[in-house]
Amino acid sequence: MKNSFLSASIIYFIGNILLKGIxxxxxxxxSRIMLPEDFGMYSLYTASLGILTIFVGLQINGTVNISFGNKSIERFESYVSNITLFPLVGLFxxxxxxAILPNLIDLIQVPTMAFGIMMMIQAFxxxxxxxxxxxxVIKSQPKKHFVFSIVATLSNVILSLSFVLMLRDNTYFARVISGVLSNGLVGMYVLVKFIPRIDLKRLKQDWIDGLKLSLPLIFHNLSNQLLNVADRYMIASWRNATxxxxxxxxYTIGSIMDMIWLSINNAWIPWYFSQLKDNNKELIKLYSKQYIIFFVWLTCCFVLVSPELIYFMGGKQYVDGxxxxxLIVLGYFFVFLYSFYVNYQFYRQKTxxxxIATTSSAVINIILNILLIPPFGLIGAAxxxxxxxxxxxxxHYTMTVHVLKHRDMPTAYxxxxxxxMVCFILFTYVILQYMFIRFILIVVLCIIYATYVLRIIKSFKR
Structure with missing residues (x-):
């Protein structure tokens, strides 16, 4: 089981590194071909797409992991295929x-009805x-996941670059149409693969069962989306597209840390659920400690090198980033920490x-954005x-530890x-302009962590 978790983690990690690398x-x-205004408009498009996707599918895709443990493989596969048809209702x-309310295009932040239709199709x-x-992921097939994700990403990149280069005068439209086409091609492949597995006799019941689990997740994921994009809408309203x-x-640069966490979490969830079933509390505690130490080290190194990433990836026009x-990376670090508690809630199916947590945080996020963006601008949003x-x-900590009475690791961790991490982030602002000091710190952190890992390896051998 340990080797299975580690090998899956490595495959997901390498796969996501390649995907994020692309x-x-x-x-x-x-960032150089598109005008900053078009880049900003497309960012708003993707933000609205994320929110619209939740309403089109009513988050029924979020029930796949939850439903795996209580069904046979054949029954699980037919359930997955059946719920794949449900978003057609939302699309319609x-x-x-x-068609009835054309002013909805203003709500989803697109310029014309055509963009609204494309967004609906892409969401499906x-x-x-x-x-x-x-x-x-839940069937522990990291190699298939890797190949599928690479093909999907490459098709999107190739089409996007082709359309952007052909439509230099309208790069916003080029990015949108290429995204719709690439998602459509990949989605059609999945539908063709799933059609033979559809069980029409259980279609209605599977939809009902799926919605019972997914409806509570709507508020969670909608609130998550608002946490991610509300600041962009408010910046667009109070500032400008640039x-x-x-x-x-x-945010995109900072999301690299989110990608790394997701890649490991994809392998962690099946392993973690299995260990919970076997009541291996000490093993979970041991792995949790090493997981946290690794992520602290990685986050620190990433923050120290982030100014160079901005210069390299965006140039002078994005230097204020x-x-x-x-601060964005600190936020993602908190996401990493709360996953320990959310994963247990998913295991207990306490959706x-x-x-409650996500919606409350989203409301607080909006209030703080209203208070901080006007006087402090982008820093206020961060x-x-x-x-x-x-x-x-x-x-999530309170709900898992005090309501569900479960604790995977000591609170001290x-x-x-x-x-x-809070102290380190504050210190980072002092040395942001001093590249030499930052790189010396990276070397020191790498030496410290390498020494720690070697000690752990030696202790395991003993």
Missing amino acids: AFFTLPIF IGLISL FSIVTSIYQSEL DVAIYSFS IYIIP TLIP ITTAISYFIMLMF LWLAILF
């Missing part, structure tokens, strides 16, 4: 709503793709608890992001990690 190396191309209702195929990827571009660009990334994710961490 996006990483194409980001400077798009969405298109009808656009995104859900289909997400369902298939979730199935591969500031949206700078903030979105910085160097002051945003440390009604999850939206501060709000970090605070909101910390509050969400505290909610949590508070030491939080205290260290």
Whole structure:
């Protein structure tokens, strides 16, 4: 089991590094070809797409992991195929709503009805793709997940670059249409693969069972989306599209840490659920401690090198982003920590608890954005992001430890990690302009962590 977890982690990690690497190396191309205004508009499009996807599918794709443990493989596969058809209902209702209420395009931040239709279609195929990827993850098939994700990403990048280069005068439209086409191609492949597995006799019941689990998740994921994008809408309203571009660009760089966490979490969840079933509390505690130490080290190194990433990826027009990334990364660190508590809530299928924390954090996020963005601009939005994710961490900690009476690790691990990272981020702002000092610190941190790992390896051998 240990080897299975480690090998899956390595495959997911390498896969996500390659996926993020593709996006990483194409980001400077798009940031230089596209005007900052178009880059900012496209960021708002992707933000609205994330929210719309939740309403089109009613988060039924989020039930794949939850449903795996109580079904046979054959029954699980037919369930997955059946719920893949459900978003068609949301797509149909969405298109009808656009036809009846054309002013909805203002709500989803697109310039014309055509963009609204494209967003609806892209949302549907995104859900289909997400369902298939979730199935591969929960069935512990990291190699298939890796190949599928690489093909999907490369098709999107190739089409995006082709359309952007052909439509230099309208790069916003080029990015949108290429995303719709690439998602459509990948989504059609999944649908063709799933059709033979559909069980029409159980279709209605599977939809009902799926919605019972997914409806509470709507508020959780909608609130998560608002946490991610509310600041961009407010920056667009109170500032301008260029500031949206700078903030979105910085957020994209910071999301590399989120990608790394997701890649490991994809392997952690099946392993963690299995250990909970076997009541291996000490093993979970041991792995949790090493996991936290690793992520603290990695986060520190990433923050120290982030100014160079901004210069390399975006150039001078995005240089103000160097002051945003440390706070964004701190927010993602809190996301990493709260996953320890959320994963247990998913294991217990306590999905009604999850939206309470996320919705409360989203409301606080919006209030803080209203208070901080007008006087402090982009820094105010970044501060709000970090605070909101910390509050969400505290909610999930309270629910798991005090309501569900479960504790995977000593609370001291949590508070030491939080205290260290907050102090480190504050210190980083003092040395942001001093590249030599930052790189010396990276070397020191790498030596310390390497020494620690060697000691752990020796202790395991003994």
